[in-house]
Amino acid sequence: xxxxxxxxxxxxxxxxxxxxxxxxxxxxxxxxxxxxxxxxxxxxxxxxxxxxxxxxxxxxxxxxxxxxxxxxxxxxxxxxxxxxxxxxxxxxxxxxxxxxxxxxxxxxxxxxxxxxxxxxxxxxxxxxxxxxxxxxxxxxxxxxxxxxxxxxxxxxxxxxxxxxxxxxxxxxxxxxxxxxxxxxxxxxxxxxxxxxxxxxxxxxxxxxxxxxxxxxxxxxxxxxxxxxxxxxxxxxxxxxxxxxxxxxxxxxxxxxxxxxxxxxxxxxxxxxxxxxxxxxxxxxxxxxxxxxxxxxxxxxxxxxxxxxxxxxxxxxxxxxxxxxxxxxxxxxxxxxxxxxxxxxxxxxxxxxxxxxxxxxxxxxxxxxxxxxxxxxxxxxxxxxxxx
Amino acid sequence: xxxxxxxxxxxxxxxxxxxxxxxxxxxxxxxxxxxxxxxxxxxxxxxxxxxxxxxxxxxxxxxxxxxxxxxxxxxxxxxxxxxxxxxxxxxxxxxxxxxxxxxxxxxxxxxxxxxxxxxxxxxxxxxxxxxxxxxxxxxxxxxxxxxxxxxxxxxxxxxxxxxxxxxxxxxxxxxxxxxxxxxxxxxxxxxxxxxxxxxxxxxxxxxxxxxxxxxxxxxxxxxxxxxxxxxxxxxxxxxxxxxxxxxxxxxxxxxxxxxxxxxxxxxxxxxxxxxxxxxxxxxxxxxxxxxxxxxxxxxxxxxxxxxxxxxxxxxxxxxxxxxxxxxxxxxxxxxxxxxxxxxxxxxxxxxxxxxxxxxxxxxxxxxx
Numbered sequence: 001x002x003x004x005x006x007x008x009x010x011x012x013x014x015x016x017x018x019x020x021x022x023x024x025x026x027x028x029x030x031x032x033x034x035x036x037x038x039x040x041x042x043x044x045x046x047x048x049x050x051x052x053x054x055x056x057x058x059x060x061x062x063x064x065x066x067x068x069x070x071x072x073x074x075x076x077x078x079x080x081x082x083x084x085x086x087x088x089x090x091x092x093x094x095x096x097x098x099x100x101x102x103x104x105x106x107x108x109x110x111x112x113x114x115x116x117x118x119x120x121x122x123x124x125x126x127x128x129x130x131x132x133x134x135x136x137x138x139x140x141x142x143x144x145x146x147x148x149x150x151x152x153x154x155x156x157x158x159x160x161x162x163x164x165x166x167x168x169x170x171x172x173x174x175x176x177x178x179x180x181x182x183x184x185x186x187x188x189x190x191x192x193x194x195x196x197x198x199x200x201x202x203x204x205x206x207x208x209x210x211x212x213x214x215x216x217x218x219x220x221x222x223x224x225x226x227x228x229x230x231x232x233x234x235x236x237x238x239x240x241x242x243x244x245x246x247x248x249x250x251x252x253x254x255x256x257x258x259x260x261x262x263x264x265x266x267x268x269x270x271x272x273x274x275x276x277x278x279x280x281x282x283x284x285x286x287x288x289x290x291x292x293x294x295x296x297x298x299x300x301x302x303x304x305x306x307x308x309x310x311x312x313x314x315x316x317x318x319x320x321x322x323x324x325x326x327x328x329x330x331x332x333x334x335x336x337x338x339x340x341x342x343x344x345x346x347x348x349x350x351x352x353x354x355x356x357x358x359x360x361x362x363x364x365x366x367x368x369x370x371x372x373x374x375x376x377x378x379x380x381x382x383x384x385x386x387x
Numbered sequence: 388x389x390x391x392x393x394x395x396x397x398x399x400x401x402x403x404x405x406x407x408x409x410x411x412x413x414x415x416x417x418x419x420x421x422x423x424x425x426x427x428x429x430x431x432x433x434x435x436x437x438x439x440x441x442x443x444x445x446x447x448x449x450x451x452x453x454x455x456x457x458x459x460x461x462x463x464x465x466x467x468x469x470x471x472x473x474x475x476x477x478x479x480x481x482x483x484x485x486x487x488x489x490x491x492x493x494x495x496x497x498x499x500x501x502x503x504x505x506x507x508x509x510x511x512x513x514x515x516x517x518x519x520x521x522x523x524x525x526x527x528x529x530x531x532x533x534x535x536x537x538x539x540x541x542x543x544x545x546x547x548x549x550x551x552x553x554x555x556x557x558x559x560x561x562x563x564x565x566x567x568x569x570x571x572x573x574x575x576x577x578x579x580x581x582x583x584x585x586x587x588x589x590x591x592x593x594x595x596x597x598x599x600x601x602x603x604x605x606x607x608x609x610x611x612x613x614x615x616x617x618x619x620x621x622x623x624x625x626x627x628x629x630x631x632x633x634x635x636x637x638x639x640x641x642x643x644x645x646x647x648x649x650x651x652x653x654x655x656x657x658x659x660x661x662x663x664x665x666x667x668x669x670x671x672x673x674x675x676x677x678x679x680x681x682x683x684x685x686x687x688x689x690x691x692x693x694x695x696x697x698x699x700x701x702x703x704x705x706x707x708x709x710x711x712x713x714x715x716x717x718x719x720x721x722x723x724x725x726x727x728x729x730x731x732x733x734x735x736x737x738x739x740x741x742x743x744x745x746x747x748x749x750x751x752x753x754x755x
Contacts, residue, residue, distance in 0.1 A: 083579040192667040222431040223606055227650050227663030249579065256652030256661070279654060293584035296654050297612040297636050310549060310582070 015110030017210045017243045018072040018127060023094050023104035025087075026061035029315065062314045064090045066267045067104070072211055072243040077233065079246045079258035079275065081290065085311050087267040088247045092215045095245065096129040125155055128204035132216035134196035138188040144199055145184045148172070151206040171202040175232060194225035201232065205240075212236065213245045218253065230257050251294055255279040263287045266312055266322040269341070273348030283350035285327045321353065324367075329354055333363035392461060393600050394420040394443070394486075394568055399456035401435070401442045410671045412438045414624045415456070417698060420568065425594070425601045427615030427632065429608045429647070431668050435624040436604045437491070440570050443602075444488055445470060445478055460485065460568075484514055487561040489554075491573040496557055497545040503556050504541030507531070510563045530559040534589055551582035555589070562593065570602045575610075587614055608644075609651040612636045617726045620644050623669050623679040626698050630728035640701060640730040640745055642684045678733070686742060690733050698731040 065087040072078055072095075080088045093099045095106065097113070097120060106113040108126060113119070131137040138147060148168040152158040158167050165184070172180035175198040188196055197217060204212055214233065218226040234257055236242045248254050254261050255275050262272040263286065271284040282288045309326040312318050318325050324334035333353050342355035353359065401413040413435040420426050430436045441447040443458050458470040462485060468477065490496040498506055507527035511518055518526070528538035534555040545553055554574060561569050574590075575583040591614065594601060605611055611618050611632065618635050620628045620643065628641040639645045646664035653659075666683040669675060675682050681691040703726075734741040 083581065194667050222668060223608070223650050224431055224647060224664040225667050227652075227661050228665075231660075231662075251580075252652045252654050255654065256658060276658065289581060291654065293580040294654060295580075295607060295610040295613055297609050297651075298653070298655065299613070310551070 014074075015107070016071045016073045017109060018095065019107040019110070020068060020070045020091075020095060021105050021107065023065055023068045023070075023091065023106075024102045025065040025090055025094055025099060026102045027064055029060040029062060060315060063267050063317055064314060065094060065101075068264075068267075068269050070095075070245075070262065070269075072245055074210065074243050075237055075241040076260065077237055077244045077246050077258040078260045078262060079248060079254035080262045080264055081248060081251050081254050082264035083249060083290075083311055085266075085314070086264040087314075088264050089215055090267075091264070092129060092213050092245065092247055095211075096127060096213055097123055098129070121155070124209075125207050126209050127211040127213065128207065128209040129213045129215065130197075130200050130204050130217050133220050134193060134200050135188075135220070137200050138196055140188050143185050143187050144168075144172070144191075147199060147203050148206055151203060155207050157207060167206075171206055172199075174205060174236075175199070175202045176228075177202070192225075193221045194228060197221060197229055198232065201229075201236075205236075209242070211243045211245070213247075215247045216249070217246070219249070226253070233257060251279060251290055252296075263290070266317060267314060268322060269351065270323065271348075271350045271352075272341075273345070273350075277345065277348050283344050283348070283355065284323075284352050285329055285354075286323050287350075289326070321351075330367045331359070331363060332365045332367055333359060335367065336363075391422050391464065392419050393422045394418075394602075395457075395459045395461070396439075396443060397457055399439065399442060399458060400454045401438050401447065402452050402454050404450045405452070408672075411674075412451070412624050412671065413442065415698075416621075416626055418619060418626070418629075420600050420602055422567070422600055423594075423598050424617065425603055425615045427611035427618040428602060428604045428621065429606065429611050429618060430621035431606055433623075433668055433671065434621040436621050437572050438624075439621070440488070440572055440602065440604055443470065444482070444486060444570060445473070446488070462567075483510060483561075483566065484564040485566050486568040486570065487564070487566045489557050489561045489569065489571040489574050492577065497553060499545055502542050502544055503531075503548070507541070507556075507560055507563060510560060514564055526563070530563055531556070533562070533593065534559045535585075549582075550578055551586060554578060554582075554586055558586070558590065558593075562597065562599070565597060566599060568600050568602065570604070572604045573606070574603075576605065576607070583610075590614075608647050620647070623671060623674060625679060625731065627680065627732070628728070628730045629698070630730075631726035634703070634726070634728060638746075640728065640735055640741075641680075641732045642686050642734070642745065643680050645744060646683075678731075686734055686745070688733060688739070694733070696731045696733050696736075698729050699735065700727060700729045701735060703728050 068091060070078065080091060082088045090099065094101050097106070100115070108123065113123060145165070145168055148171050149158070149164045152164060152167060153160075158164045168184065169180040172178070172183055177183045177195060177198050183195075188199075191199065201217070217233070218229050221229065230253060233244055233246065237244055246254065246258055251261075258275045260272065261275045261278040263270050263278065263284065265286045271278060271282065271287045278287060279291060282291055312322055312325065318335070320336050321327070321334045321339050324330040327334065331353060339351045339353045339356070341349040341351045344350050344355055396416055396418040399413060399416040400411065402409040403412050404410060416439055418426070428436045428439065438447070438451065441451070442453050447453065453471060456471075460468045460470055460481065462468055468481065470478070470481075473481070497503070504524065504527055507530060508523040511523045511526055524541070527541060531538055531540060536552055536555055536559070540548070540552075548556065558574070575586055578586065590601075603611065603615060608618075612635065615632045617629065617631050619626050620641065622643050628635070628639065628644045630640070635644060636648065639648055643664070649661055650663045652661060664683050669679060669682070677693045678684070678691040678696055681687045684691065733739060734745055
């Protein structure tokens, strides 16, 4: 924990390469009530069973990402952790401008990014996305050289001919695919999963971006080669001062790689802070649940999971705090009002009413007892309290 | 039945294809599953763990072929079935009622056009013809309740269930006839950590109540260490190490196991730089000579490049020296003893002094 405070902060004078303010994305649920069910499967299974409940299909939306603010600083890895359906991939696509946000702004080097399609190419020069599945993100009919030369041509970064080969070789060396000439003429099917992901990362690096968005870059890879990719991302942070967004469902790997961890639940940020502080002293009950459920060979005895349940519908999210139906500490106020982010320590924020100092008795009355017969649990550990 | 060997696999070899181009997916696998035990089978994709499970249950499809070895199932004491020699009729009697399988992807394993209820009752109808319709339905409801799903879900179809619920239905289905052995092929891989934990908790509770043995296949060694009694690690079709779960975690004896264990970042303590395992798993069509792991191994000796090590028993507390069998010939470890362990590595050869991180704590003179 002491090491965390030791991590050097970037100088406050230069604006961060990429900043998101209040990003919100609502996906409209198309079609009439009859057609809605069909859409449901791929949007969020099981969530759209009663589309009429939200006042007709006209205004029905999936609240995929809600008011997320995020700063990606140079030479830092920010990890976004959450379950599937928590909106972390949508967030990555918003940051890559593959999706148009419903509201909120993106700031590139401190200046607002135009909302429309203008400047997309210039933006892509600075911000690149690496996808989860290297088996489908590379084109099977093109070789490695094509994959790496194409972004150079599109962005006008290299003369055709020998200089492209030189740049491409350099890229392969940057992602430790050596000897590079052996890989130039290979097709994706000739590469292993880890090598493919390295090619995908090299392709993102081709345009010399300053921000790298990695959406679950290791979850499709074998255990023994995951660390290689994580260490590569760590190296890129050190050597090239890239601002990296690492999206994952594996909180242990986030702790390993990231400087900052942002925990998302049901489209909202519930906790954020320095990586080791968040994992060693989690403040939000959801982070505690995530950490309790993660496999941990060193754990003595069985973990206590507390309240079970599944993430809520994002079409009709629960009122107040979206986690309150599953929360072992839920109080009356949690069902009424969404908690703001409380600053629980320096740079460590948690959006939970447990951190509000002044709650009257009615607001703080536990609602845990009336559900599932669970005893109201103790407030979470030390370190919380009045902000 | 508890503690007695239930399923014995010895020298099992599986090839894909024939002739010189055949891929040897499993080579000489030796495993013993005891009654009531959770045996974990860990390995990366392509290491042959699923192939091994399908070969044991004779579910292997062409071009997969069992080319050697034996699999015996001890149905009752004294009544042994040779699964590799059994004909379809005999297998039909055994499958599901004695040995059942939970497939990896519940999405593909459930029939999308039949309700959950009809798929559950179908099993009962086939194997328990004496049951009436109402009885079958009641049993199906009971099975669903057992895995924590309300009985009114019997009429649901798979697309109406979440991923975790589908996997629970698969587990309920596998337990419908109260089998002795349940083989689970990556049952929680596609699930979120919280759901995974819930399912594992339920599985543990059911196993304590019903007493079945589990062969749990996964690539997640950190998970296995928590739930399994003993663990077998596979690499490129070969078993490289076998040990009790705690022993494997505390003192791995094969460099691959050591590498795998240090590929999982810890949730506590100071952050350490981990190196994982260099390189990538080998192509089964072009295996390296000697030990298949030697190109990625940090301890390679000359011998490793030419000679393949055999899976040999290692001495543990409570076993007869060097045999890996329990003193007294019983199937169970004596009081305080560890499960037998074995490793396929030249470092464990008597003539070689293994590095401290790969030697037995007692031999190296250090205690964990």
